[in-house]
Amino acid sequence: MSVFILRRLLQSLFVLLAVSLVVFFAVYAVGDPIELLVSPDAGQAEREALIARLGLDLPIWQQYGHFLWNALHGDMGVSFVHGVPAIELILSRFPATLELVVVAILLTCTVGIPLGLVAGLYRExxxxxxxxxxxxxxxxxxxxxxxxxxILLFSVWLGWLPASGRGPTVNVAGVPLSIFTPQGWSHIILPAINLAVANIALVLRMTASGVAEAQSQDYVRFARAKGIRPGRIVRRHILRNIMIPVVTVIGMEFGTLIAYSTITETVFSWPGMGKLLIDSVYQLDRPVVVAYVMLVTLLFVLINLIVDILYAVLDPRVQLTEQSQ
Structure with a gap:
């Protein structure tokens, strides 16, 4: 397993390097943030001073070299708009996104898997x-x-749930979370459901397909022939064997939801990383956009590694070391 993890870590470094190269040059080739940051009444000297302070007077390849060197030391740059380190700004929004995604994933599992199991068992x-x-x-x-x-149905017409915002938070180990307050739950329900709907459908259909396929396997037929109770067959023989692809999808979707929750966070004004990204794109806050993409890429790399290791835990037939040819 150690050889597998080392090999994947080396591959991950190349992936991060390639992503940093593409994203940096793509983001820095679009627009001029100076036009948004400098007042129209500012003089040329003030304008040039700001350009020099932000390092935008250097050639782009030299800017990338500075970015790469600083990134290796944990510095992803300073936000043009907020004047704070980009990593610090993103991480300050991370708890809001994380708790939204966790609730969405819990909804996906608690709704999608049981419904898929029922759909697979009673497909005819x-x-x-x-x-x-x-x-x-x-x-x-x-x-x-x-x-x-x-929002129109539950907030405007029925008035049951708030349409935007996160609600009051409670510090848990220094992390502000809203899921530990009743008002926080009322704020998180709608965006979490909105984020989970597509994933519920995906997990549901994958589970139903796996159940339908598993029921035709010899080990299930043999278990039925032995007189094993149907509930035990479902739990021990069907559900356990179909969980590998489901775990893969849930693991990948966890990273996907964190990375691409921008639409839901924007619609519901949820103060997470996705909304920060949209605002940064509009404001041409380049360091924040680049840092966000790099963090998301790192997250996907880690999730892929964890899912591969879970493969071996769930199915002993999966080997993490290369087989001899």
Missing amino acids: RYLGRGIMAGSILGFSLPNFWQGMVF
């Missing part, structure tokens, strides 16, 4: 067909439109 009946037909909506509805419908 109206119940199973109805669940599978309803799951199509999860893939079909645009995320932003879906969020606005939730």
Whole structure:
């Protein structure tokens, strides 16, 4: 396992280097942040002083070299707009995004897996067909439109839940979280559901497909022939064997939701990393955009590694070391 982890870490370094190169040059080639940061009434001397202070007077390859050297020391630059380190600014928004994603993933697991199990076990009946037909909506509805419908229905018409914001927070080990307050839950329900709908449909269909396939396997038929109770067959023989692809999807979607929760956070004004990214793009806050992409890439790399290791835990047939040819 140590050889596998070392090899993956080396691959990850090359991935991070390639991403940093592409993102840096792409972001720094778009727009001129000086036009947004400097007042129209500012003189030329003030303008040039700001350009020099931000390091924008250097050739782009030299700017990238400075960025890469500083990144190796944990410095991803200073936000042009906020004047604080980009990493510090992003991490200050991370708890809000993390708790939103965690609630969305919990909803995905608690709703998607049981519904998929029912749909797979009763696929030839109206119940199973109805669940599978309803799951199509999860893939079909645009995320932003879906969020606005939730706001219109539950906030405007019914007045049950707030339409925006995060609500009051409680410090847990120095981290501000809103899920430990009743008002916080009322704020997080709508954006979490909006974020989870597509993933519920995905996990549901994968689970149903796995259950349908597992029921035709010899080990399930043999278990039935031995007279094992149907509930035990489902728990020990069907559900356990279909969890590997489901765990893979859930693991990948966890990183995806953190990286691409921008639409949901924007629609519901959720003060997380996604909304910060959108605001930074509008403001041409280059260090924040680059730092965000690099952190997300690192997150995906770590999640991939964890999922691969979980493969071996869930299925002993999976080997983490290279097999001899």
